[in-house]
Amino acid sequence: MKEERYIKYCIIVAGGSGLRMGVELPKQFIELRGKPVLMHTMEKFYHYDVNIQLIVALPKNQQEVWGLLCTKHSFTIPHKVADGGITRFHSVKNALKQAGKTGLIAVHDGVRPLVSVGTIKRCFDMAEVCGTAVPTIPMNDSVREVKGEKSRVMDRSTLKIVQTPQVFKADLIRKAYLSAYLPEFTDDASVVEYIGEPITLVEGNVENVKLTYPSDIIIAEALLL
């Protein structure tokens, strides 16, 4: 029997307040086909590997509701809960305390329930070899860079849209998150890159959008199997 070389963790960041959705309910709790977004997301990782250690970073004031939702939906996928911080960076930093010192640590957006098991696998497989793995998809739209009143078209053939999960060897992400917070840290790759580590890109899946707008909920309902 092949020995499992790396323990796998996934930090699921669910800090949304629902403001851009135009609703009071945090968007990770909006129901898709009768079940909160966050549960759909967690199920994808559980389907990838039933032994994965899930750590959900949730704002303190949402944790009681989350517990009630788990009871209501008989949601039994094992997971720990970490306190969400004031930014994504602070949430991940908190959640890292509950992950191991070795192994592979993924960070995934709670509101990306359409990630494919294939994308998750590609990321973990690559990170095992290269230390880092970030899923991307091609940029199919034209992009403009705006500076003050002016803007200019970018060469989109050199641009990639970055998704999650972003997977790292534990020591790398732990070292990176010792850095002081900078507003430029828009994802985990940017934090790890900041300490000088090269980021390896792998293929994501085009459906893996971050639910942001009300129309994204309609989209996710249509695409969820």
Added chain:
Amino acid sequence: MKEERYIKYCIIVAGGSGLRMGVELPKQFIELRGKPVLMHTMEKFYHYDVNIQLIVALPKNQQEVWGLLCTKHSFTIPHKVADGGITRFHSVKNALKQAGKTGLIAVHDGVRPLVSVGTIKRCFDMAEVCGTAVPTIPMNDSVREVKGEKSRVMDRSTLKIVQTPQVFKADLIRKAYLSAYLPEFTDDASVVEYIGEPITLVEGNVENVKLTYPSDIIIAEALLL
């Protein structure tokens, strides 16, 4: 009664071959709720202004099928057909021959049926004042710029996703399309910018995606009213 100052044209570029969709049928002919994508798109412009002059740029070998589809679906929105060229640039250049010498000329992707009438109106209104108008939406995903084996995170707060319709005063777009073709011309704004004209940005609508992948068809069916 207020005099209409500008005649409005819209060139609808429908040159897709359907390759990325994994189907033989050109994607502009795929049916959404029982009607080809291209008809949905044209209806949006007709709803904005029943007097708009529509010019559809279609590959020569698709024009007969298009005629049959119009008969089959009793599609009666008035429009001209122009021959599609080997690139988007050449299709627009051909279609411009059928538009007027004055007025406002929009160029829109045939496979963007989810454009809102509000977006169309904002573009025409702005182009009437500024000469150019291009709809954009914020970049909500992290973006990486790839150079060879390396990549780096971009400052996404300065990036905008560009949509269509892109609207221009007739003399500006006509002058721009006298330029020799360059591969950098990914949209009409990049052509007009090339002759030194500043591009004015207006707000697009987030649903206004360019149908590219099979999942986009499911998305469009869910979002179309």
